[in-house]
Amino acid sequence: MNPKLVGLLVFVVVAALVAVARRHPDAAMAFATRWAAPIIMTLAYVTLAITSDVDNTGKAWMTMGLAFVLVVWWIVRLLTGRAALARAIGVGDAERILALASKELASRRNEVARAPFRLACATAHDIRGEWREVIAELDRVDPGALAAQAPLRQTATTMRVGALVELGDLAAARAALGPSTIGSLPLSLSTIGSLSTKSSGMASSDQLHGVLAEGRVLTAEGAHDQAEQVLVRVTDNIRATPMQRATAFHYRAQLATTRGDAKAAAAYRAEVSRFAPTSWMTPPPHA
Incomplete structure (x- = not known):
């Protein structure tokens, strides 16, 4: 895929998100706090896969890498939330x-x-x-x-x-x-x-x-x-x-x-x- 087209699509998505955030700032902040990290990581991996000169095997490895990163992110987020709650209860x-x-x-x-x-x-x-x-x-x-x-x-x-x-x-x-x-x-x-x-x-x-x-x-x-x-x-x-x-x-x-x-x-x-x-x-x- 043409890198310029990929860049245009990313720009359109970001612009749409900014427009929604301006109309609903509280909901946007809650959404960003929860999902911004995995969305950014996914977009980065997709962009890398599309623009890289690799075969399907390379793209498969990239997909597994993304899955691993998302699992680690989810575990860290879960443990951090539970630890914060336990601490708040304790004090x-x-x-x-x-x-x-x-x-x-x-x-x-x-x-x-x-x-x-x-x-x-x-x-x-x-x-x-x-x-x-x-x-x-x-x-x-x-x-x-x-x-x-x-x-x-x-x-x-x-x-x-x-x-x-x-x-x-x-x-x-x-x-x-x-x-x-x-x-x-x-x-x-x-x-x-x-x-x-x-x-x-x-x-x-x-x-x-x-x-x-x-x-x-x-x-x-x-x-x-x-x-x-x-x-x-x-x-x-x-x-x-x-x-x-x-x-x-x-x-x-x-x-x-x-x-x-x-x-x-x-x-x-x-x-x-x-x-x-x-x-x-x-x-x-x-x-």
Whole structure:
């Protein structure tokens, strides 16, 4: 094919894209962010194949090269997105979580595949203290996805428990926190007591979801001594995420206030501010 004709076609395509972008800038930016790289790479490879003086074998090798580059791009994009979302959840950045999760939800139609990102949206509402929104988002999670994936089921259940505790529905929270709904982690106090930071089998952050939920329910039930024993397993566990430790410190501050230990309560609140400065548990500076 004539190189001038190829150049003309590329110019026409670019001009059309620019015209569309000027009329719909937001949609164009979203499209460019997602698809600009593979489109540019494809156009470059096609142009190279058309203008190069190679036989069909050479063009076949170019096609395989393009396929390899696109696969690598897709894997890197997938891993980068998941890592960014995990980081946002870990540090409690609700706005970032919603932005990333909404982007992932928009690109998926299968509800099973969307389940982790719906949980991420629920997590963002949890960080903000929007409890009814948490439950509403959890209700939208596909039950089949929860049945097939124990970690998702455990996270969803314990998040629902926390929201119910904050809404004052203690009976529903305790009912949800049953051994059959938490997954593989039994939440008896003897088991929780074994999850010490000094033990070789230190609980993971996934397991600590259930431990933290038990601590929240015990605090609301007035079992203060037991709640303290449970919550300390979260605050002192180096595998806990910042949000998990902040939440546990928040409830320990409540317990300290109840027993009249103002100094300990202030120290725990300082830890909350350190671990989750933008969450609902940290009051604004003027408060």
